[in-house]
Amino acid sequence: MTELTGATGPLDGVRVIDLSTVVMGPYAAQIMGDLGADVIKIESPADTARVGHYRTTPGMTPLHLNVNRNKRSVALNLKDETERATALELIGTADVVITNMRPGALSRLGMNYEDLAEANPGLIYAHAQGFRGDSELAGHAAYDETVQAASGLVDIANRALGKPVYLPTILADKVSSLTIVYSVLAALVHRDRTGQGQRIEIPMTDTLLAFNLVEHLAGHVFEPPQGQTGFALSMTKGHQAVRTKDGFACVIPYNPQNFRDFFAAAGRPDLAADPRVNGPAVDSADHEALAALIEECAPALTTAEWAEVCAKHSIPMAPVLELDRAHEDPYVRDGHLLDTVEHPTEGPIRAIGIPVRFAVTPGSIRRLAPVPGQDTAEVLAELATR
Incomplete structure (x- = not known):
């Protein structure tokens, strides 16, 4: 107390x-x-x-x-x-x-x-x-x-x-x-x-x-507009926590190396070699497809195992906190x-x-x-x- x-x-x-x-x-x-x-x-x-x-x-x-x-x-x-x-x-x-x-x-x-x-x-x-x-x-x-x-x-x-x-x-x-x-x-x-x-x-x-509007004014910052409103990453379909082997977690690979390390840890070397994650940066046009792949691969490991992998490779990650057990x-x-x-x-x-x-x-x-x-x-x- x-x-x-x-x-x-x-x-x-x-x-x-x-x-x-x-x-x-x-x-x-x-x-x-x-x-x-x-x-x-x-x-x-x-x-x-x-x-x-x-x-x-x-x-x-x-x-x-x-x-x-x-x-x-x-x-x-x-x-x-x-x-x-x-x-x-x-x-x-x-x-x-x-x-x-x-x-x-x-x-x-x-x-x-x-x-x-x-x-x-x-x-x-x-x-x-x-x-x-x-x-x-x-x-x-x-x-x-x-x-x-x-x-x-x-x-x-x-x-x-x-x-x-x-x-x-x-x-x-x-x-x-x-x-x-x-x-x-x-x-x-x-x-x-x-x-x-x-x-x-x-x-x-x-x-x-x-x-x-800090991030969502986006292309409308410019006059005339140079793109749409809306921050591309957070507007992506599938931008959500994913199911692991035993729960839910937020796993957010951010740069190409993050994605390669994530896919390798999930046992998917084919995806680690994907051209979309081997360029200088991840194209915003690929966010939705890559989010679907993260969701597909996440059940390969438990939440605790992902936490260990992500800490080792500096991949942003957090388990989903259940308020009842906070x-x-x-x-x-x-x-x-x-x-x-x-x-x-x-x-x-x-x-x-x-x-x-x-x-x-x-x-x-x-x-x-x-x-x-x-x-x-x-x-x-x-x-x-x-």
């Missing part, structure tokens, strides 16, 4: 007010908490992350436990004038506010950037929403699936897989979370240099479109990426580790996700003494 730590990280001394719900904003605020910030979550029971299955305590769902650690929870009804005034007083003590409320709701509550910056000019105000505020779609409802569609990701999946599927992960939310974090950190650097706070807008659709995987276990901790109300739970390693100011898990309103009295008592 892993113990919590009181260690502080590089954001020690920074106060973040989390006015967000579901995943995008809360995950961003949690990352800042992991890095040492004092994160105060102002919440009502309406947070979607708290809706769903729980073990013992209402609201203590897996999603909530995964995006709200290293925070203190303060229950305030922002529609109540007195409690809203308390929230505004708390925001006056903050360095950062993160919110994904719609602009109309923020205006009605008096919580737009302009409202808050008047009393706290150094405030960094991160507002995440589905679409740009100056677009005709501003204020429209947006979910991860709608953003995957609006950003071109569904088209990429359709062209690669033949079906306009959504990726089975909330990619738009989580990429936007990371974008919130780096944007806020950049704004804090600027404020430390100049004393000037600012509003940051993080539109999910714009964020994911920029993310997708906590048993040596890499996950040794890196403390999924440790068991004792939650005050939920008992033993698995906590996702902090993936980034700081040599001098490491992040830490100091608090596990709170019960709704758990820290209201503590935080308001501190506020009264400021």
Whole structure:
């Protein structure tokens, strides 16, 4: 059982007010908490992350436990004038506010950037929403699936897989979370240099479109276009993990020597002599046919045998991690990426580790996700003494 730590990280001394719900904003605020910030979550029971299955305590769902650690929870009804005034007083003590409320709701509550910056000019105000505020779609409802569609990701999946599927992960939310974090950190650097706070807008659709186009703009980088959009390798049919003798693995021969070594290990010297893998580079036009040959040859060895072969010949390879057994995987276990901790109300739970390693100011898990309103009295008592 892993113990919590009181260690502080590089954001020690920074106060973040989390006015967000579901995943995008809360995950961003949690990352800042992991890095040492004092994160105060102002919440009502309406947070979607708290809706769903729980073990013992209402609201203590897996999603909530995964995006709200290293925070203190303060229950305030922002529609109540007195409690809203308390929230505004708390925001006056903050360095950062993160919110994904719609602009109309923020205006009605008096919580737009302009409202808050008047009393706290150094405030960094991160507002995440589905679409740009100056677009005709501003204020429209947006979910991860709608953003995957609006950003071109569904088209990429359709062209690669033949079906306009959504990726089975909330990619738009989580990429936007990371974008919130780096944007806020950049704004804090600027404020430390100049004393000037600012509003940051993080539109999910714009964020994911920029993310997708890094490789998939491809031939349309040039004007006029010099080829199609879409990154050739990842759009190839058969670009998938392969079945080995005893499981599944990702085996990605990358250059001609990788292919020759792979085919030789599979007992196919005829393929090792194939002209397609004996030139200066592998032609993108051959990717689909070669992917089919990898799939055909992979069952010759077990996953462990392929791991040994690929390590010897520097062929990119990884076994397919089964999530149900992730906590048993040596890499996950040794890196403390999924440790068991004792939650005050939920008992033993698995906590996702902090993936980034700081040599001098490491992040830490100091608090596990709170019960709704758990820290209201503590935080308001501190506020009264400021």
